[in-house]
Amino acid sequence: MNSTEKANQGKKEAQLPISGFEIDRHTAIVIVDPQNDFLSPDGVAWGAVGQSVMENNTVDNIESLFRLGAENGIHVFISPHYYYKHDHGWQFEGTLEKLMHNINMFDRGDQLNVDGFEGSGADWLPAYKPYIMDEEKVTICGPHKVFGPENNDLVLQLRKQKIDKVILGGMSGNLCVESHMRELLECGFEIAVIGDATASAKLPHLDGDQAAQTNYVMMASVVYTTSQLEEVLESRKILAEE
Template sequence: MSSAKYAASDTALLLVDPYNDFLSEGGKLWPPVKESAEAQNLVPNMKSVVAAVRAAGIRVFYVPHHRAEPGDMDHWQCATPYQQSAAKIQVFGKDTWGGEWHPDFVPQDGDIIAKEHWASSGFANTDLDILLRQHGIRKVIIIGLLANTCIETTAKFAMELGYQVTLITDATAAFSKEAMHAAHHINGPTYASAILSTSALLHALK
């Protein structure tokens, strides 16, 4: 699946949740993601992808998770246990180091930051779809965290909305090998137009 073509005029990179809490030593979610991230060479591969798409003139869209604030889910009627757990430990806390961009992924001039998503989809209850459409985007390359939650759900939603989806297997990570396998080998082929390694994407961008 390496014959895809990526024109700057209709392609975007979706950079999902590049926060310190996920990607940095000391981050609240770094311990459970560390093994997978290091096995995938995650941060260097993400850096390579971002640099390559910028060099190709492809626009970068940030797809950020909600930055937690104390009590912001206290009266929710349908918050999942997963959401409640994240709220309890204040993952990606607003105005905290963990809720800041990892230093290698700070937005640059021309990048677009979508509204924060509350659950797994970068499209649900945000402005991501209209931002992409207003920039003429038809194809999305998706990297970031986590492979089987926000990446997969955002990518599936993108496909349902009519976008052509490319997944990058080693520019994401998860909390287990099983989750990575399911995301790329079981679920990914049912909705993605291309499933590539970082090196294959870089070759395609040339």
């Protein structure tokens, strides 16, 4: 066997298996942090994530997830990120936690105080509000505080709806979305990630989107683009009608 043949054999051996993902009545859409501070050009994180948001067409693709949920009877769960006044008294923080506190990202007064929430960085992107306000189809969970859902009620809310499969998107890709993916996997959920309905910080010598997309492929059952998900759901409708 010559060197080229050995290299080609290595490529074949390195291919990842296909797990598959069947969308059924036990499937939900989970959207992480669909908020102004990440997704609006006026948001405090736009300087870090804006390039990736525009490259992935993330704003429109997250809206498509809301729309596809509504059109296909798939319940949507939102895992938001809020910081209250008492959170700014933390005695230690990781790098990105410190940054978020420094720039007052996702800030609110307290759990019971919505003064100044409307239109703030913690508020939903305006295009998403018509979907989010539909309480029968959308569940807003308590806030997660660092990156993953370990400290909010997302898993409880999913279990109470007998959900065991999750279609996942939102912000930001290599932090909160990836952390949600990892925790949900550990809790026994099947995960499909919508890769272009996420985006991540891009900084000198650091590409969060590349890191996230790599880990999605290695860990989720499947990674779809938004258009691929739409095709899958359309095929599901056709099969149901036959």
